[in-house]
Amino acid sequence: NHVVRSRHDLRTIYVGSRRGLKVSRDDGETFDKVIHRLVVESDIRWIEEHPTDSKMIYVGASWGLLRSADGGRSFALVHRSPWPRLSLVRQVRVDPLTPTRVWLATADGLLRSTNSGLAFQRVGKGFFTGKDIKRIAFGGHRDHIIIATIRDLWESYDGGVTWQVAYFGPIHWDVRNLIRDRTERNSFLVATTAEAL
Numbered sequence: 209n210h211v212v213r214s215r216h217d218l219r220t221i222y223v224g225s226r227r228g229l230k231v232s233r234d235d236g237e238t239f240d241k242v243i244h245r246l247v248v249e250s251d252i253r254w255i256e257e258h259p260t261d262s263k264m265i266y267v268g269a270s271w272g273l274l275r276s277a278d279g280g281r282s283f284a285l286v287h288r289s290p291w292p293r294l295s296l297v298r299q300v301r302v303d304p305l306t307p308t309r310v311w312l313a314t315a316d317g318l319l320r321s322t323n324s325g326l327a328f329q330r331v332g333k334g335f336f337t338g339k340d341i342k343r344i345a346f347g348g349h350r351d352h353i354i355i356a357t358i359r360d361l362w363e364s365y366d367g368g369v370t371w372q373v374a375y376f377g378p379i380h381w382d383v384r385n386l387i388r389d390r391t392e393r394n395s396f397l398v399a400t401t402a403e404a405l
Contacts, residue, residue: 212255216262222280224252229267231280246274246283256300258324259307266310266325268297273312275325286325291316301344303353309367311353313341318355320368331368343386348393356383356398375405 214220221232223239229247230239242248251270258264267274272288272295289295293316303309312319312328317336319328330337336355343356351367354374359382361374381402389395398405 209251209253210255212257214262215257215259222255222265224255224267226251228252229255229280242280244281244283246285253297254299256302258302259304261307264324266300266302268300268312270297271295273297273300273325273328286321287312287319287328289316298340298342299344301346304346305350306367311344311368313344313355315340317341318344318368332371335371342383345386345388345396347388352394354386354396356386358382361386361396361398 209226210224212222214222219233219235221236223230228249229242229252231242232239247267247269252267253270254268256266263277263279265276265280267276267283273286274283275286276283287295294314296315298313298315301311303311308322308324310321310325312321317339318331318341320331321328339357341355342358345354346352347354352363352365353368354361354363360376362371363374364371381400383398383400385399387397389397
């Protein structure tokens with residue numbers, strides 16, 4: 209589902225699969241399965257390292273969000289909902305300019321934590337409730353964030369307090385990925401099922 213090379217140690221690679229989490233500490237030559245009970249057989253959808261704390265890792269699963277404070281050796285459950293779609297993690301992102309903010313894209317809306325992922329609240333005053341949030345990306349300045357639903361892009365310039373439409377997509381394509389274009393300020397690259405924008 210997801211492969212990440214560590215930004216803190218380029219020889220470390222994390223792999224999230226439908227059957228758990230694997231880690232290579234030798235640049236992909238060998239992989240060890242993480243046998244912690246919360247991840248050993250979980251469907252791992254996303255892996256996110258903290259930008260400044262090399263030991264903190266967030267792991268999004270099909271049933272909730274886990275956090276490790278010791279480099280992936282042990283995990284704690286930090287988000288799970290009685291509503292299955294709100295527990296299905298599509299993506300987790302740590303804000304690079306405000307690392308205490310952690311954003312969570314779920315199949316039932318957008319969540320934000322302001323205390324490093326210890327507690328999450330819905331964002332958008334109910335507007336994103338029921339919406340399948342696919343991807344999250346950050347702009348080049350503090351508080352600029354853009355999110356993708358299956359066909360639309362929304363952005364906020366105040367850290368998620370207010371939102372405006374960035375793009376309403378045609379009905380015939382679905383968003384697959386969204387990343388910041390580092391070659392041009394406040395630009396983003398969007399991969400869809402039909403084209404790249």
